[in-house]
Amino acid sequence: MTAPAQSTTVSGAAPRTAPGNAADREVKRRRVLDILDAAGRDSLLLTTHTALTWYLDGSRVHISLAGDPIAALLVDREGDHLVTFNNEAGRIAAEELPQGVSLHTVPWHGPLHATAAALAGDGNPLFESAVTAELRAARQQLLPAEAARYAQLSADAAAAMTDVLYGATPETTEFELVAGLAARIVSVGAEPLVLLCNGSGRSDFRHPLATHAPLGRRAMAVVCARRDGLVANVTRWVAFDAGTRQELDAEARIAAVEADIFRATVPGARLNDVFAEIQTAYERHGFGADQWKQHHQGGPAGYAGRDPRVTADVTDTIVLNQPFTWNPSGPGVKIEDTVLLTEGGIQVLSLDDRWPAAEVDGRRRPLTLRP
Structure with a gap:
């Protein structure tokens, strides 16, 4: 696949002025x-x-x-x-x-x-x-100016993933990959709060801090970027072969779990009820009843990476214009984007049109990149 032109979006102006609206x-x-x-x-x-x-x-x-x-x-x-x-x-x-x-x-x-x-x-x-x-x-409901800032930050984070992962090779090390991501995030005036990467030799780890290991045949990268107080969260996968039948099947099933979570994320729903839906979605799509225990599932986003992480004890009521980052995962698979709940439903903010995608339940969802 031909590498796309790099994104050159740079938000804000110099010298800096207070962003407050x-x-x-x-x-x-x-x-x-x-x-x-x-x-x-x-x-x-x-x-x-x-x-x-x-x-x-x-x-x-x-x-x-x-x-x-x-x-x-x-x-x-x-x-x-x-x-x-x-x-x-x-x-x-x-x-x-x-x-x-x-x-x-x-x-x-x-x-x-x-x-x-x-x-x-x-x-x-x-x-x-x-x-x-x-x-x-x-702070649940984003106001107009901050919603616009959040959408731009999320797009910038997604573009950073595209720019860096299209240039990766099996010999690229995990540290080299996250160094490239850090540079892209900083170049758009944001701060890399979290940078994760696991190559094919470390795919069992759900929160993989980078090492000097090469990526090998397949890798995951995670970015949590903060600008103007808001935090955008994105996970992407890159692979250098066609993938196994089992991998492709698991990727499709984790996207189906996410689609079920999105359908449950509606105004008036309680977060603990969404959490219950997450638990059943894993079983429904073949990951087993206990898969939710292996990693946190995300939750509302905005001025914290998760505000808060959702559990069975979190009873907050969902409202319109509230941002979320859900991150269902299974063995060797994970899907994660920053989204906003609008009157038209879930709007994915961290999209880059250059990234390969498939339609899942009416919205574009990221596939594994094969550069």
Whole structure:
């Protein structure tokens, strides 16, 4: 197969300006004030990456991808107050601060959260951990500007997969493959939060961190890319032969499991009911009743890789314009894309028209690439 022309999509502009959309931010503030009204409180302290990037509508409040946020935000009835360290304030003010948010500083060695909490009128704000479920519900439904940003990020992540995997060979190592993916993700202004790869010698691992092993005859690659706080998730497969009958059959059956999950993902359904459908779908399509126990199944997406991972105990109700990443898997097979539940049904966001696909239940689903 001839390699396609590389995608050159680059989102955003230089120098960077805060991505926050004023109309979307007004809605988010109203949602938080509703939480305060229900709790009978006057202020809320936000401290996690997920809550901060959602409420600030895409501001980058990290330095290390593995570290805690370098900011905390107090939302009260008078306004929004962002506290950061003195050595971060210049960048935050120039590139990340949405209009209408007051910026406060604390010494780089000072107490970030305590300083933010002290800004509350009574010095005793409601803490994020007390309203985890309420905040998750507040960010379920993507607003117009963030939905557009998410669609572009998802398309960029899918394009990165196409660009890199078309250039792979059996001799390419897993590290070389994920290095190429990292470069493509960074080149479009995103951050590679997760990069996974297993060549044919390591296909039993569902979360395969890369090694120096060559890909061999068949490989899986996974990317979780973050931009403006939103996280897109994509899995793709590449093979350098025609595939065995068993492999091709398993690929078709895992796509059928996914189609059943998509049909169950409708407004008003509860996530634990979708989880029950996942369990029966594995058995229905020949993977056995216990296959769901071998790997998590995904769930709502957006400002966290999964928000949350779905289990039998998660009873959230699905709403329109909510993003998802389901990732059913079996021995040697997995399928995963970032999607949005719209009035017309499931819309796959992480599509690249250059990638080979087959129609499954009325939508294009990725096949294994054979370059």
